[in-house]
Amino acid sequence: MKNFKAVNIGDSTTYRCYIENDGNIFVYARNKKRYGWRFDEEQFLIRFTPLIPNDENLQWKRRLKRAVKLCNESGLWAEIAVVWDNLYKYVTLDEKNKIYDMSWDNREATVAYCKKHYPFMIKIDSNGKEYLNTDYIWELSRCELKSMYFGYNNTEEKEQIRKAISERRKYTIPRIRTTYDVSFSYTPEINRAWYSEEYKNCGNGHYYLALNHSTAVFCEDD
Structure with missing residues:
Protein backbone atom coordinates (compact mmCIF):
# COMPACT_ATOMS: atom_id res chain seq x y z
CA MET A 1 0.00 0.00 0.00
CA LYS A 2 1.63 3.22 -1.17
CA ASN A 3 -0.63 5.65 0.69
CA PHE A 4 -0.60 5.54 4.48
CA LYS A 5 -0.59 7.73 7.57
CA ALA A 6 2.13 8.26 10.15
CA VAL A 7 2.47 10.02 13.49
CA ASN A 8 5.19 12.61 14.07
CA ILE A 9 7.13 11.36 17.10
CA GLY A 10 7.87 14.89 18.28
CA ASP A 11 4.36 16.37 18.44
CA SER A 12 2.04 13.33 17.93
CA THR A 13 0.47 14.92 14.82
CA THR A 14 -0.77 12.56 12.09
CA TYR A 15 0.38 13.15 8.48
CA ARG A 16 -0.54 11.65 5.12
CA CYS A 17 2.35 9.83 3.45
CA TYR A 18 3.19 8.25 0.11
CA ILE A 19 5.86 5.70 -0.83
CA GLU A 20 7.49 6.78 -4.09
CA ASN A 21 8.81 4.44 -6.79
CA ASP A 22 12.42 4.87 -5.62
CA GLY A 23 11.48 3.89 -2.06
CA ASN A 24 11.64 7.40 -0.64
CA ILE A 25 8.70 8.57 1.43
CA PHE A 26 6.87 11.83 0.82
CA VAL A 27 5.09 13.38 3.82
CA TYR A 28 2.37 15.87 2.94
CA ALA A 29 2.25 19.09 4.93
CA ARG A 30 -0.91 19.51 6.97
CA ASN A 31 -3.91 20.45 4.79
CA LYS A 32 -1.78 20.46 1.64
CA LYS A 33 -2.29 18.33 -1.49
CA ARG A 34 1.08 18.91 -3.17
CA TYR A 35 3.57 20.30 -0.67
CA GLY A 36 5.54 18.54 2.04
CA TRP A 37 8.85 16.84 2.75
CA ARG A 38 10.75 13.93 1.22
CA PHE A 39 12.75 11.44 3.33
CA ASP A 40 14.61 8.22 2.74
CA GLU A 41 13.35 5.32 4.90
CA GLU A 42 15.89 5.79 7.69
CA GLN A 43 15.25 9.55 7.98
CA PHE A 44 11.52 8.91 7.94
CA LEU A 45 11.60 6.34 10.75
CA ILE A 46 13.63 8.69 12.94
CA ARG A 47 10.80 11.22 12.80
CA PHE A 48 7.62 9.20 12.26
CA THR A 49 5.79 6.06 13.37
CA PRO A 50 3.74 4.58 10.49
CA LEU A 51 0.09 3.83 11.20
CA ILE A 52 -0.55 0.59 9.36
CA PRO A 53 -4.06 -0.81 10.00
CA ASN A 54 -4.17 -4.04 11.98
CA ASP A 55 -0.40 -4.45 12.08
CA GLU A 56 0.70 -3.48 15.56
CA ASN A 57 3.44 -6.10 15.39
CA LEU A 58 5.10 -4.36 12.42
CA GLN A 59 4.97 -0.96 14.13
CA TRP A 60 6.43 -2.48 17.30
CA LYS A 61 9.21 -4.22 15.35
CA ARG A 62 10.14 -0.94 13.68
CA ARG A 63 10.37 0.82 17.04
CA LEU A 64 12.57 -1.99 18.38
CA LYS A 65 14.86 -1.80 15.37
CA ARG A 66 15.20 1.96 15.69
CA ALA A 67 15.87 1.79 19.45
CA VAL A 68 18.67 -0.75 18.94
CA LYS A 69 20.20 1.42 16.23
CA LEU A 70 20.15 4.53 18.44
CA CYS A 71 21.70 2.69 21.39
CA ASN A 72 24.41 1.16 19.22
CA GLU A 73 25.30 4.61 17.88
CA SER A 74 25.32 6.39 21.24
CA GLY A 75 26.60 3.53 23.39
CA LEU A 76 23.86 4.18 25.94
CA TRP A 77 21.82 1.42 27.59
CA ALA A 78 23.67 -1.45 25.91
CA GLU A 79 22.04 -4.06 28.16
CA ILE A 80 18.54 -2.85 27.24
CA ALA A 81 19.48 -2.76 23.56
CA VAL A 82 20.19 -6.50 23.82
CA VAL A 83 16.64 -7.03 25.11
CA TRP A 84 15.12 -5.05 22.23
CA ASP A 85 17.31 -6.83 19.72
CA ASN A 86 16.19 -10.25 20.98
CA LEU A 87 12.55 -9.16 20.88
CA TYR A 88 13.01 -7.85 17.35
CA LYS A 89 14.64 -11.05 16.09
CA TYR A 90 12.80 -13.79 17.93
CA VAL A 91 9.49 -12.70 19.49
CA THR A 92 6.17 -11.48 18.09
CA ILE A 122 15.92 -16.09 31.91
CA LYS A 123 18.29 -14.80 34.60
CA ILE A 124 19.69 -16.44 37.73
CA ASP A 125 19.70 -14.67 41.09
CA SER A 126 22.42 -14.82 43.77
CA ASN A 127 20.82 -17.96 45.24
CA GLY A 128 20.92 -19.79 41.93
CA LYS A 129 17.16 -19.45 41.31
CA GLU A 130 15.98 -18.80 37.77
CA TYR A 131 13.65 -15.89 37.10
CA LEU A 132 12.19 -14.01 34.15
CA ASN A 133 13.91 -10.78 33.08
CA THR A 134 10.81 -8.57 33.16
CA ASP A 135 12.38 -6.03 30.79
CA TYR A 136 11.12 -8.44 28.11
CA ILE A 137 7.46 -8.01 29.10
CA TRP A 138 7.00 -4.82 31.15
CA GLU A 139 7.08 -1.15 30.11
CA LEU A 140 10.45 -1.14 28.37
CA SER A 141 9.37 -4.00 26.12
CA ARG A 142 6.71 -1.75 24.55
CA CYS A 143 9.55 0.44 23.26
CA GLU A 144 7.49 3.64 23.17
CA LEU A 145 9.81 6.29 21.72
CA LYS A 146 9.54 10.03 21.84
CA SER A 147 11.59 13.08 20.96
CA MET A 148 12.87 14.91 24.03
CA TYR A 149 11.80 18.54 24.23
CA PHE A 150 13.54 21.34 26.13
CA GLY A 151 11.43 24.34 25.20
CA TYR A 152 12.53 27.39 23.21
CA ASN A 153 16.20 26.39 23.51
CA ASN A 154 15.54 22.86 22.31
CA THR A 155 18.13 22.64 19.52
CA GLU A 156 20.96 24.08 21.61
CA GLU A 157 20.19 21.88 24.61
CA LYS A 158 20.22 18.75 22.44
CA GLU A 159 23.54 19.79 20.93
CA GLN A 160 25.03 20.18 24.42
CA ILE A 161 23.76 16.71 25.31
CA ARG A 162 25.22 15.27 22.12
CA LYS A 163 28.64 16.76 22.92
CA ALA A 164 28.57 15.53 26.51
CA ILE A 165 27.74 11.96 25.48
CA SER A 166 30.39 12.04 22.76
CA GLU A 167 33.01 13.31 25.23
CA ARG A 168 31.82 11.02 28.05
CA ARG A 169 31.32 14.06 30.26
CA LYS A 170 28.73 14.33 33.04
CA TYR A 171 25.84 16.57 32.05
CA THR A 172 22.58 17.55 33.74
CA ILE A 173 19.64 19.82 33.04
CA PRO A 174 18.03 20.30 36.47
CA ARG A 175 14.73 21.73 35.23
CA ILE A 176 13.32 23.48 32.19
CA ARG A 177 9.69 24.51 32.21
CA THR A 178 7.65 23.62 29.12
CA THR A 179 4.18 22.12 29.47
CA TYR A 180 6.02 19.99 32.06
CA ASP A 181 9.01 20.48 34.34
CA VAL A 182 11.60 18.77 32.15
CA SER A 183 14.95 17.42 33.33
CA PHE A 184 17.84 15.38 31.92
CA SER A 185 20.94 13.70 33.30
CA TYR A 186 23.86 11.76 31.82
CA THR A 187 26.28 9.72 33.94
CA PRO A 188 29.42 8.78 31.96
CA GLU A 189 30.74 6.31 34.56
CA ILE A 190 27.92 3.90 33.71
CA ASN A 191 27.09 5.45 30.33
CA ARG A 192 23.42 5.95 31.05
CA ALA A 193 21.07 8.89 30.56
CA TRP A 194 17.60 9.77 31.79
CA TYR A 195 14.86 12.19 30.77
CA SER A 196 11.74 13.15 32.72
CA GLU A 197 8.59 15.19 32.24
CA GLU A 198 7.07 16.01 35.62
CA TYR A 199 3.83 17.87 36.23
CA LYS A 200 4.53 21.48 37.15
CA ASN A 201 5.54 21.93 40.80
CA CYS A 202 4.61 18.32 41.49
CA GLY A 203 7.56 15.91 41.36
CA ASN A 204 5.52 13.20 39.66
CA GLY A 205 5.12 12.52 35.98
CA HIS A 206 6.57 10.51 33.10
CA TYR A 207 10.05 8.98 33.16
CA TYR A 208 12.21 7.83 30.26
CA LEU A 209 15.59 6.38 29.36
CA ALA A 210 17.45 8.69 26.97
CA LEU A 211 18.80 6.67 24.05
CA ASN A 212 20.86 9.50 22.58
CA HIS A 213 20.83 13.32 22.56
CA SER A 214 17.36 13.48 21.01
CA THR A 215 15.22 10.37 21.58
CA ALA A 216 13.98 8.70 24.74
CA VAL A 217 11.97 5.57 25.53
CA PHE A 218 9.18 5.37 28.09
CA CYS A 219 10.14 3.72 31.38
CA GLU A 220 7.43 4.43 33.95
CA ASP A 221 4.81 6.83 35.31
CA ASP A 222 4.96 7.96 38.89
Whole structure:
Protein backbone atom coordinates (compact mmCIF):
# COMPACT_ATOMS: atom_id res chain seq x y z
CA MET A 1 0.00 0.00 0.00
CA LYS A 2 1.63 3.22 -1.17
CA ASN A 3 -0.63 5.65 0.69
CA PHE A 4 -0.60 5.54 4.48
CA LYS A 5 -0.59 7.73 7.57
CA ALA A 6 2.13 8.26 10.15
CA VAL A 7 2.47 10.02 13.49
CA ASN A 8 5.19 12.61 14.07
CA ILE A 9 7.13 11.36 17.10
CA GLY A 10 7.87 14.89 18.28
CA ASP A 11 4.36 16.37 18.44
CA SER A 12 2.04 13.33 17.93
CA THR A 13 0.47 14.92 14.82
CA THR A 14 -0.77 12.56 12.09
CA TYR A 15 0.38 13.15 8.48
CA ARG A 16 -0.54 11.65 5.12
CA CYS A 17 2.35 9.83 3.45
CA TYR A 18 3.19 8.25 0.11
CA ILE A 19 5.86 5.70 -0.83
CA GLU A 20 7.49 6.78 -4.09
CA ASN A 21 8.81 4.44 -6.79
CA ASP A 22 12.42 4.87 -5.62
CA GLY A 23 11.48 3.89 -2.06
CA ASN A 24 11.64 7.40 -0.64
CA ILE A 25 8.70 8.57 1.43
CA PHE A 26 6.87 11.83 0.82
CA VAL A 27 5.09 13.38 3.82
CA TYR A 28 2.37 15.87 2.94
CA ALA A 29 2.25 19.09 4.93
CA ARG A 30 -0.91 19.51 6.97
CA ASN A 31 -3.91 20.45 4.79
CA LYS A 32 -1.78 20.46 1.64
CA LYS A 33 -2.29 18.33 -1.49
CA ARG A 34 1.08 18.91 -3.17
CA TYR A 35 3.57 20.30 -0.67
CA GLY A 36 5.54 18.54 2.04
CA TRP A 37 8.85 16.84 2.75
CA ARG A 38 10.75 13.93 1.22
CA PHE A 39 12.75 11.44 3.33
CA ASP A 40 14.61 8.22 2.74
CA GLU A 41 13.35 5.32 4.90
CA GLU A 42 15.89 5.79 7.69
CA GLN A 43 15.25 9.55 7.98
CA PHE A 44 11.52 8.91 7.94
CA LEU A 45 11.60 6.34 10.75
CA ILE A 46 13.63 8.69 12.94
CA ARG A 47 10.80 11.22 12.80
CA PHE A 48 7.62 9.20 12.26
CA THR A 49 5.79 6.06 13.37
CA PRO A 50 3.74 4.58 10.49
CA LEU A 51 0.09 3.83 11.20
CA ILE A 52 -0.55 0.59 9.36
CA PRO A 53 -4.06 -0.81 10.00
CA ASN A 54 -4.17 -4.04 11.98
CA ASP A 55 -0.40 -4.45 12.08
CA GLU A 56 0.70 -3.48 15.56
CA ASN A 57 3.44 -6.10 15.39
CA LEU A 58 5.10 -4.36 12.42
CA GLN A 59 4.97 -0.96 14.13
CA TRP A 60 6.43 -2.48 17.30
CA LYS A 61 9.21 -4.22 15.35
CA ARG A 62 10.14 -0.94 13.68
CA ARG A 63 10.37 0.82 17.04
CA LEU A 64 12.57 -1.99 18.38
CA LYS A 65 14.86 -1.80 15.37
CA ARG A 66 15.20 1.96 15.69
CA ALA A 67 15.87 1.79 19.45
CA VAL A 68 18.67 -0.75 18.94
CA LYS A 69 20.20 1.42 16.23
CA LEU A 70 20.15 4.53 18.44
CA CYS A 71 21.70 2.69 21.39
CA ASN A 72 24.41 1.16 19.22
CA GLU A 73 25.30 4.61 17.88
CA SER A 74 25.32 6.39 21.24
CA GLY A 75 26.60 3.53 23.39
CA LEU A 76 23.86 4.18 25.94
CA TRP A 77 21.82 1.42 27.59
CA ALA A 78 23.67 -1.45 25.91
CA GLU A 79 22.04 -4.06 28.16
CA ILE A 80 18.54 -2.85 27.24
CA ALA A 81 19.48 -2.76 23.56
CA VAL A 82 20.19 -6.50 23.82
CA VAL A 83 16.64 -7.03 25.11
CA TRP A 84 15.12 -5.05 22.23
CA ASP A 85 17.31 -6.83 19.72
CA ASN A 86 16.19 -10.25 20.98
CA LEU A 87 12.55 -9.16 20.88
CA TYR A 88 13.01 -7.85 17.35
CA LYS A 89 14.64 -11.05 16.09
CA TYR A 90 12.80 -13.79 17.93
CA VAL A 91 9.49 -12.70 19.49
CA THR A 92 6.17 -11.48 18.09
CA LEU A 93 4.05 -8.88 19.87
CA ASP A 94 1.30 -11.43 20.47
CA GLU A 95 3.80 -13.83 22.01
CA LYS A 96 5.24 -11.11 24.26
CA ASN A 97 1.73 -10.21 25.45
CA LYS A 98 0.98 -13.88 26.04
CA ILE A 99 4.03 -14.24 28.28
CA TYR A 100 3.03 -11.07 30.15
CA ASP A 101 -0.42 -12.54 30.88
CA MET A 102 1.11 -15.88 31.87
CA SER A 103 3.42 -14.18 34.36
CA TRP A 104 0.47 -12.99 36.43
CA ASP A 105 -1.17 -16.43 36.56
CA ASN A 106 1.80 -18.70 37.27
CA ARG A 107 5.33 -17.38 37.52
CA GLU A 108 6.98 -20.79 37.74
CA ALA A 109 5.19 -22.01 34.63
CA THR A 110 6.16 -18.80 32.85
CA VAL A 111 9.83 -19.31 33.69
CA ALA A 112 9.64 -22.90 32.44
CA TYR A 113 7.96 -21.81 29.20
CA CYS A 114 10.49 -19.05 28.52
CA LYS A 115 13.43 -21.29 29.43
CA LYS A 116 12.26 -23.72 26.75
CA HIS A 117 11.35 -21.24 24.01
CA TYR A 118 13.27 -18.04 24.85
CA PRO A 119 16.19 -18.90 27.15
CA PHE A 120 17.66 -15.40 26.73
CA MET A 121 14.77 -14.12 28.88
CA ILE A 122 15.92 -16.09 31.91
CA LYS A 123 18.29 -14.80 34.60
CA ILE A 124 19.69 -16.44 37.73
CA ASP A 125 19.70 -14.67 41.09
CA SER A 126 22.42 -14.82 43.77
CA ASN A 127 20.82 -17.96 45.24
CA GLY A 128 20.92 -19.79 41.93
CA LYS A 129 17.16 -19.45 41.31
CA GLU A 130 15.98 -18.80 37.77
CA TYR A 131 13.65 -15.89 37.10
CA LEU A 132 12.19 -14.01 34.15
CA ASN A 133 13.91 -10.78 33.08
CA THR A 134 10.81 -8.57 33.16
CA ASP A 135 12.38 -6.03 30.79
CA TYR A 136 11.12 -8.44 28.11
CA ILE A 137 7.46 -8.01 29.10
CA TRP A 138 7.00 -4.82 31.15
CA GLU A 139 7.08 -1.15 30.11
CA LEU A 140 10.45 -1.14 28.37
CA SER A 141 9.37 -4.00 26.12
CA ARG A 142 6.71 -1.75 24.55
CA CYS A 143 9.55 0.44 23.26
CA GLU A 144 7.49 3.64 23.17
CA LEU A 145 9.81 6.29 21.72
CA LYS A 146 9.54 10.03 21.84
CA SER A 147 11.59 13.08 20.96
CA MET A 148 12.87 14.91 24.03
CA TYR A 149 11.80 18.54 24.23
CA PHE A 150 13.54 21.34 26.13
CA GLY A 151 11.43 24.34 25.20
CA TYR A 152 12.53 27.39 23.21
CA ASN A 153 16.20 26.39 23.51
CA ASN A 154 15.54 22.86 22.31
CA THR A 155 18.13 22.64 19.52
CA GLU A 156 20.96 24.08 21.61
CA GLU A 157 20.19 21.88 24.61
CA LYS A 158 20.22 18.75 22.44
CA GLU A 159 23.54 19.79 20.93
CA GLN A 160 25.03 20.18 24.42
CA ILE A 161 23.76 16.71 25.31
CA ARG A 162 25.22 15.27 22.12
CA LYS A 163 28.64 16.76 22.92
CA ALA A 164 28.57 15.53 26.51
CA ILE A 165 27.74 11.96 25.48
CA SER A 166 30.39 12.04 22.76
CA GLU A 167 33.01 13.31 25.23
CA ARG A 168 31.82 11.02 28.05
CA ARG A 169 31.32 14.06 30.26
CA LYS A 170 28.73 14.33 33.04
CA TYR A 171 25.84 16.57 32.05
CA THR A 172 22.58 17.55 33.74
CA ILE A 173 19.64 19.82 33.04
CA PRO A 174 18.03 20.30 36.47
CA ARG A 175 14.73 21.73 35.23
CA ILE A 176 13.32 23.48 32.19
CA ARG A 177 9.69 24.51 32.21
CA THR A 178 7.65 23.62 29.12
CA THR A 179 4.18 22.12 29.47
CA TYR A 180 6.02 19.99 32.06
CA ASP A 181 9.01 20.48 34.34
CA VAL A 182 11.60 18.77 32.15
CA SER A 183 14.95 17.42 33.33
CA PHE A 184 17.84 15.38 31.92
CA SER A 185 20.94 13.70 33.30
CA TYR A 186 23.86 11.76 31.82
CA THR A 187 26.28 9.72 33.94
CA PRO A 188 29.42 8.78 31.96
CA GLU A 189 30.74 6.31 34.56
CA ILE A 190 27.92 3.90 33.71
CA ASN A 191 27.09 5.45 30.33
CA ARG A 192 23.42 5.95 31.05
CA ALA A 193 21.07 8.89 30.56
CA TRP A 194 17.60 9.77 31.79
CA TYR A 195 14.86 12.19 30.77
CA SER A 196 11.74 13.15 32.72
CA GLU A 197 8.59 15.19 32.24
CA GLU A 198 7.07 16.01 35.62
CA TYR A 199 3.83 17.87 36.23
CA LYS A 200 4.53 21.48 37.15
CA ASN A 201 5.54 21.93 40.80
CA CYS A 202 4.61 18.32 41.49
CA GLY A 203 7.56 15.91 41.36
CA ASN A 204 5.52 13.20 39.66
CA GLY A 205 5.12 12.52 35.98
CA HIS A 206 6.57 10.51 33.10
CA TYR A 207 10.05 8.98 33.16
CA TYR A 208 12.21 7.83 30.26
CA LEU A 209 15.59 6.38 29.36
CA ALA A 210 17.45 8.69 26.97
CA LEU A 211 18.80 6.67 24.05
CA ASN A 212 20.86 9.50 22.58
CA HIS A 213 20.83 13.32 22.56
CA SER A 214 17.36 13.48 21.01
CA THR A 215 15.22 10.37 21.58
CA ALA A 216 13.98 8.70 24.74
CA VAL A 217 11.97 5.57 25.53
CA PHE A 218 9.18 5.37 28.09
CA CYS A 219 10.14 3.72 31.38
CA GLU A 220 7.43 4.43 33.95
CA ASP A 221 4.81 6.83 35.31
CA ASP A 222 4.96 7.96 38.89
